[in-house]
Amino acid sequence: MSENEVIIDGSVLEGGGQILRMAVSLSAIHQIPIRVKNIRAGRDKPGLRAQHLKGLEVARDLSGGKLWGCALQSTEVVFHPRHLLGGEFFADTETAGSVSLLIQVILPCALFSPSEVQLTLRGGTNADMAPQIDYTVTVFKSILEKFGATFEGCIEKRGYFPRGGGIVRMKIQPVPQLRPVSLLDPGRVTRVWGRAFVAGNIHVQDAQKMAELCHHQIKSAYGDIKIEIIGYKENPQQAVGNGSGINLFAETSTGNIFGASSLGKRNLNVQEVSAQAVTELLNTIRSGGCVDNHIQDQIIILMALADGKSAVKCGPLTLHTKTAIYIAELLTKARFHVEECPDGTNIISCDGIGMKAVSSTPMDC
Numbered sequence: 001m002s003e004n005e006v007i008i009d010g011s012v013l014e015g016g017g018q019i020l021r022m023a024v025s026l027s028a029i030h031q032i033p034i035r036v037k038n039i040r041a042g043r044d045k046p047g048l049r050a051q052h053l054k055g056l057e058v059a060r061d062l063s064g065g066k067l068w069g070c071a072l073q074s075t076e077v078v079f080h081p082r083h084l085l086g087g088e089f090f091a092d093t094e095t096a097g098s099v100s101l102l103i104q105v106i107l108p109c110a111l112f113s114p115s116e117v118q119l120t121l122r123g124g125t126n127a128d129m130a131p132q133i134d135y136t137v138t139v140f141k142s143i144l145e146k147f148g149a150t151f152e153g154c155i156e157k158r159g160y161f162p163r164g165g166g167i168v169r170m171k172i173q174p175v176p177q178l179r180p181v182s183l184l185d186p187g188r189v190t191r192v193w194g195r196a197f198v199a200g201n202i203h204v205q206d207a208q209k210m211a212e213l214c215h216h217q218i219k220s221a222y223g224d225i226k227i228e229i230i231g232y233k234e235n236p237q238q239a240v241g242n243g244s245g246i247n248l249f250a251e252t253s254t255g256n257i258f259g260a261s262s263l264g265k266r267n268l269n270v271q272e273v274s275a276q277a278v279t280e281l282l283n284t285i286r287s288g289g290c291v292d293n294h295i296q297d298q299i300i301i302l303m304a305l306a307d308g309k310s311a312v313k314c315g316p317l318t319l320h321t322k323t324a325i326y327i328a329e330l331l332t333k334a335r336f337h338v339e340e341c342p343d344g345t346n347i348i349s350c351d352g353i354g355m356k357a358v359s360s361t362p363m364d365c
């Protein structure tokens with residue numbers, strides 16, 4: 001064991017893969033050697049799954065680093081990063097392991113690389129317990145842009161449980177620094193849009209029905225706003241396997257974008273799938289925050305790295321968010337503060353560390 005390795009306990013709080021992803025990203029950005037123990041101890045099947053393993057391998061390559069213990073089901077890994085690099089990287093989860101979760105570990109590193117990072121990622125694009133790729137390229141991208149960064153993302157093929165096989169290409173331009181954000185005014189909802197999809201052997205009528213149901217339920221709640229929800233079948237050339245689901249988005253008068261989604265499952269009918277997505281969206285809007293429950297944890301790393309004080313109003317803190325704050329404070333000097341407001345919202349604020357991109361790759365010693 002290296003003397004300066006930081007030990008991270010993967011069983012704390014949420015005890016999921018997010019601890020590993022965030023730890024690895026921050027380790028690569030700060031060149032801190034880490035040892036992550038008890039990986040995903042809070043999950044039914046602990047240890048590394050395909051998505052975690054492939055994400056780690058790209059982080060290793062992107063940081064010219066070394067990795068030990070990186071095997072399926074492994075509960076302990078050691079990661080010694082070196083210098084961040086630009087260039088082309090590829091990962092294939094070979095399952096429905098989520099492409100969006102690969103992006104979660106790679107993108108923060110790429111923002112601080114010395115040159116553009118191009119990614120080709122294969123796996124599940126619309127997988128359970130993870131952001132659907134539509135969410136990543138809409139909600140996450142819009143938040144990232146508030147921090148002054150962006151990416152180009154192209155969904156070439158969709159992939160679903162269990163086969164995966166989706167393909168997403170991305171280009172990420174590094175930024176000199178991330179700027180802090182102040183998201184304190186939720187505004188009022190001005191428009192809702194979304195897509196209900198089916199692929200493979202599922203009939204297009206199911207998608208149309210889900211779109212109609214979502215439209216109707218949102219119209220009952222917010223009659224006077226623009227609502228545009230389409231139901232469609234994915235082109236067979238651009239989708240592997242069978243899948244169905246919904247992605248809904250709402251935009252507010254202050255430029256906040258919320259996402260909500262659901263996926264079709266064998267024991268759920270179209271009414272239930274639609275109701276899940278609509279309920280999630282309406283609950284988010286009613287929570288009075290400027291971000292939805294999922295972006296809440298995904299912006300913590302950006303707040304920690306930004307140059308100055310960020311403040312974000314949100315609903316009740318999720319366990320994922322508490323976990324993200326714990327890891328950010330463990331591996332950076334950023335400090336978070338959560339203020340509970342009388343209306344039930346919370347304001348998360350953070351003095352970010354002002355991380356700077358590497359201007360060029362240092363010479364090897």
Ligand SMILES: Nc1ncnc2c1ncn2[C@@H]1O[C@H](COP(=O)(O)OP(=O)(O)OP(=O)(O)O)[C@@H](O)[C@H]1O
Nearest residue numbers: 016017018019040043129130131132135294297320
């Ligand atoms: N429906 C969703 N929409 C957007 N983001 C989501 C959604 N579901 C989960 N996420 C995000 O995906 C991430 C999942 O983190 P988690 O630690 O649970 O993953 P994991 O441990 O790798 O997976 P597992 O649950 O198999 O252990 C979190 O950032 C969470 O906010």
